[in-house]
Amino acid sequence: MPVYSYTFRDASGGIQKGTADAESEEILRKRFEEQGFTITELTMIKAKSAKHKQYGKVKLTNLSVFCRQFSTMVDAGVSLVRCLDVLGQQTQDPKLKKIIVDIGERVESGESLSRSMQRHPRTFSNLFIGMIRAGEVGGVLEETLQRLSHFLEKDVELRRKVKSALTYPVLVAIMATGITGFLVYWFVPQWADILFDLGLKRDDLPAPTKFLIAVSDTIKYHWWIVAIAIVVIIIAYKLFVSTRFGRRVADRVKLKIPIFGKLHHKICMARFSRTMGTLLTSGVPILQAMETVAGTVGNTIMSDAVLEARARIREGDRIGDPLEESRLFPPMVVHMIGVGEESGSLDFMLQKIADFYEAEVEAQLASLTAALEPIMIVSLGFVVGFIVISMFLPLVDVISKLSSGAGDE
Numbered sequence: 001m002p003v004y005s006y007t008f009r010d011a012s013g014g015i016q017k018g019t020a021d022a023e024s025e026e027i028l029r030k031r032f033e034e035q036g037f038t039i040t041e042l043t044m045i046k047a048k049s050a051k052h053k054q055y056g057k058v059k060l061t062n063l064s065v066f067c068r069q070f071s072t073m074v075d076a077g078v079s080l081v082r083c084l085d086v087l088g089q090q091t092q093d094p095k096l097k098k099i100i101v102d103i104g105e106r107v108e109s110g111e112s113l114s115r116s117m118q119r120h121p122r123t124f125s126n127l128f129i130g131m132i133r134a135g136e137v138g139g140v141l142e143e144t145l146q147r148l149s150h151f152l153e154k155d156v157e158l159r160r161k162v163k164s165a166l167t168y169p170v171l172v173a174i175m176a177t178g179i180t181g182f183l184v185y186w187f188v189p190q191w192a193d194i195l196f197d198l199g200l201k202r203d204d205l206p207a208p209t210k211f212l213i214a215v216s217d218t219i220k221y222h223w224w225i226v227a228i229a230i231v232v233i234i235i236a237y238k239l240f241v242s243t244r245f246g247r248r249v250a251d252r253v254k255l256k257i258p259i260f261g262k263l264h265h266k267i268c269m270a271r272f273s274r275t276m277g278t279l280l281t282s283g284v285p286i287l288q289a290m291e292t293v294a295g296t297v298g299n300t301i302m303s304d305a306v307l308e309a310r311a312r313i314r315e316g317d318r319i320g321d322p323l324e325e326s327r328l329f330p331p332m333v334v335h336m337i338g339v340g341e342e343s344g345s346l347d348f349m350l351q352k353i354a355d356f357y358e359a360e361v362e363a364q365l366a367s368l369t370a371a372l373e374p375i376m377i378v379s380l381g382f383v384v385g386f387i388v389i390s391m392f393l394p395l396v397d398v399i400s401k402l403s404s405g406a407g408d409e
Contacts (some may be wrong), residue, residue, distance in 0.1 A: 066091065073086065188391065266361050
């Protein structure tokens with residue numbers, strides 16, 4: 001978890017400084033605002049890797065299998081140390097193997113499982129740690145591990161569906177870019193030389209042909225300028241989104257962009273509902289659950305709405321009212337959350353909402369893939385057609401002049 005250095009003014013006007021860890025800068029600011037303080041300076045402190053050995057990130061699929069196997073062994077009455085020893089021996093992932101061995105050694109020395117896992121933040125998220133801690137306190141560790149496995153499996157499935165749906169359009173886009181680049185870089189200059197050999201001058205060429213030759217010359221002879229421009233744009237974008245304002249602007253655009261904005265919103269809704277429902281089912285307090293969800297929802301605009309709802313709940317409000325006021329949560333979601341809150345089955349309702357939005361994401365991905373295929377093929381045909389027509393237009397003029405000259409004779 002990131003560590004931040006902060007400065008704020010207390011009630012007497014004095015300046016107070018310190019450090020604190022939080023999922024994000026926004027979450028830490030909200031935490032202080034709830035206590036009546038406003039942070040004047042906030043800087044992220046990069047944690048030193050010397051404190052704990054880091055073995056890199058582990059695939060969610062392997063982590064899900066680990067949870068499933070761990071749950072089965074704990075449910076069978078096997079001790080934690082023995083479970084971790086067996087799992088460390090049989091796992092095929094070298095990174096996960098080292099992590100399990102390290103956790104096993106710490107648990108054997110008397111450290112709690114959640115505390116041992118907390119030493120590997122790149123592998124075990126705050127959501128993971130919070131659920132394990134709740135399972136330890138409630139004495140239902142095997143059930144918690146089962147829920148974690150189910151949650152990770154759902155997360156992996158959602159990511160897989162998105163990736164598989166976008167694979168074909170991306171491949172078509174790469175092929176289209178390759179074909180267009182080949183035509184512009186190699187074919188257009190060759191054809192332009194032929195036109196100039198026929199006695200045509202650049203000023204006499206049609207506007208589409210002049211434009212195409214200019215683009216070809218820029219790419220062929222000034223490619224380094226194009227490359228530098230692309231690199232500068234990418235770096236500028238990354239620097240912009242690394243700021244708090246830039247990240248909020250980018251996330252707001254993600255929600256507003258046509259077609260893809262709705263898809264991104266549904267993915268965030270599915271993630272919010274699934275994560276929140278899983279945490280509440282595992283016995284995590286609602287305020288802690290909402291802080292964790294705010295850091296994992298995947299969009300700072302929605303994260304702010306969740307944190308605002310958390311602050312209102314802390315003051316005694318119901319969870320549905322601030323979510324409705326944010327206008328980011330559809331009426332159906334707000335209504336189901338309200339019903340779940342009244343009936344004491346909020347976790348169940350959130351799981352149902354997650355199931356609904358995951359199905360919606362799958363359906364929209366299918367329709368989007370079906371629509372993108374013909375659109376991209378037509379676009380490729382248009383680009384290639386423009387190149388061919390632009391290069392043959394001068395020949396039409398040449399043939400017309402030759403025909404008129406032959407007729408005069």
